[in-house]
Amino acid sequence: MSALPLQKAVGSVRSAESARILGTLVLTVAVIGWAGADLFRQDLALLGATYALLALGMYMPFNLAGALSLAYSAYVAIGGYSVGLVATKTGWPLPVAYLLGALASAALAVVLGFATRRLSGFYLAAVTLLFGMAFQSFLLDAKDVTGGAVGIGSIRPLTFFGSELDRQTFIALTLLIVWIVGVAVDRVRRSPFGVALQSSRDVPAAVEAAGVGVPALRLTVLGAGAAIASLGGGLFTTANQTIGPDTFTLHLVMLAIFMPLLGGQGSAWGAVLGAVLVVELTFNLQIFERSGSLIFGVAVLAVLLIAPGGIIGYAGQGARWLRGAATRTRGARR
Amino acid sequence: MTVLLEGEGLGKSYGGVRALDGVSLRLSAGEVLGLIGPNGAGKTTLVDLLDGAQPADRGSLSIRGRKLTGPPSRRARAGLARTFQHPHLALDLTVRENVLLGAAAPKLAGIGGLVAGLVAGAFRPSGARFDATLHRVADALELGDLRRRCGDLTLGEQRLVEVARALAQEPSVLLLDEPFAGADSGGIAAISAAIRAVRAQGCGIILVDHNVDIVASLVDRIMLLRSGTVVFDGDPAECLASPEMQDVYFGTGGENVVA
Amino acid sequence: MSAQLWVSVVQIGCFFGLVALGYYLVLEGADFFNFALGPFAMFSGLTASWLMAKQGWPLGLAAVLGIAIAAVLAVVTEVALVRPIDARTGGGELPSLIAVVAVLFAVEQLAGTLFGRQLMPGRSWLPGTSLDLGFVTVDGQTIVLVAATIVSFTGVWLWMRKSKYGRILRAVGSNREAARTLGMPVGRVRLVAFALAGLVVGLAGQLFSAKAGVSFQSGFGWALSGFLALVIGGTGSVWAPLAGGLLLALAQTLVPYYLGSASLDYAVLAVAILFFALRPSGLFVRRVRV
Known part of the structure; x- marks a missing residue:
């Protein structure tokens, strides 16, 4: 009846995959429009994009492969400092800094992953967290490189064919990058590589027996995830034109764990949704004032307890149930 | 017949207890070798040593005359595939995805392959290029709807998926650790047919099972293990009638009689 | 190094030791590191400080309430969270950690x-x-902390030796499956271990925040320090966490003194990697009882 034209329209989109890509693009453009020229909204959008990249960086190693690293604050900071250093000490274009930051973070993640390859669970969590702490001290301590407690300021903006990008355009670009990374990570999830990743979490022995070296697999995604998180730090720093040791604190890593859980681990978009929720709860909701983080923490506990699929997983279940219900009533009528 | 797999003096101890003591074996192309013996005789340990899931304490292994060492992934790339006594499937993934792992694994070998797979995944995620292998294996084992979650399958169906994943690797040596346990009669027939089919293509198969009747109907040769050593190696009919067999399964050694 | 520094080593070491004792109890009972013990200690200390400063409560009452709240938090964590999640996921390490x-x-x-x-x-x-x-001069709060530490450790040691639940806890800690097979109340002992750990860290949080102050984020660092202290000390005896705590405090005091402040975090990381790689079971290992 009234649902039919809609079904036709949905049917003309070739597959669920294209629907997902187009839908998320529409949402991304909507966020760009919503942020517009409003400075506060731009800040929210930028923070959301940074958190989304952090969560997407965590998604492949942790949510898909079950390889835990709590050193993500360091990876994000490397992306940021890489921009700061390239902008102030060289004349190279800033995209070089994104690349260098991503490579450095990936290399660090691989080395740390290799050094801790025999550890698991609580021990691995503790060592990687301590690494994050040591890195924080390093940022404060190595004043010649990082500027110490002051950090690096007056970072030049990104230029595009000779003209400087204004903040509004740059943030729009950042949001589009998040969309691209989101699409890419979600496609990886469903690819043979992603299948190997997800199998390595539950049945590593079977993945080994099939011919994929699990240690190398883990290191590969730890590196890729660190590179993605570092990109987030680089973009954030470019937009704010300053970076310091307090920009990305150790507490960030807890958000990184929780965001995909809250949004839903079943899809890379769950990580992005989780990032949006964090920003909304902790920064935008004025009514809750300072209790936004508490609501976030309680929401994570609630998800852990009653909805392990996260919000997207729950919504998906609801949609399947509705579809099932519709089919059932149609069948009954026939 | 060409010798595919050759093991010499394989041994494994756990805290002073010898689980496997100087076992040697030869497997030829197109041969099915049955591995039987009571619980604790060392059958699964032997499979683990062959596949590299556990390192051997003593002995050497070669495949087609080349040394076979290293972790299971390297041995898989040399042509070895195995199934596990308890099915090792990613229960959240579909039947198709679990079998796809076997088909795609060779492309994901090594750091280069992994990075290529990661990048390719971002652009071409479907894995459709493995569909031919997937469907051939799925049809051979009558897997049914490939979109089902493996967690929703019965143990017998999970066995079939596990065997399918190993077959999708297109191995030259196939190690099957109790593939019939929990399978229904249809599953047993499908797995038996699949074993005969890959045997005809020149694959060497080592079949571990408790069910002596099924093993005897499928294999060219039987190795009887007891307390980590080979007590009989030869023709199936001779083995069943041999005094060693009588002693292991029906003797007064206090060991359980296994049907 | 001045003698006064040794006083602070003992003081911080006692605090780390108490938090590590909390970890030890949960580890024996549930085979699991409860990182939330640090924030429980913080909550205990912050509750009391707030009650005294903002509501004018007397110290004794505020402290007792703070410690009780820490124990309640520990019990709620076990009953409402860890147990159901364990039951759903089959007791994997990662879900409990998260x-x-x-x-x-x-x-x-x-x-x-x-x-x-x-x-x-x-x-x-x-x-x-x-x-x-x-x-050297020892201030009043340090005396209280050291005394409370000795009393707590002795109390837990006696409890694990003499009381019914304490003995069961030791049995569970050395072989969970056997304890379950023998029909011991494994679940109830787990709960008691959580509650007792809550009491111990609640007391630790009280005493340390009375000395050093406390903020809502203090618990994070305390959780890590307590964990490291236990890793260094091992689980060989009830007293091992105290030894680990003192050693950790010694390292944390000596290293910045000789090598500068930033090297502290490097040193802690190095110690951790060294311990995890070489001796994950700690210095004082329980002899395996077969």
């Missing part, structure tokens, strides 16, 4: 929301009292 990190975060934010996000200065339990040992 669950306690979520508790850690939520307790932190709860404290920040309730009591404000600024540092609450400490208030000594024994102001005006100090002990002059000739070469």
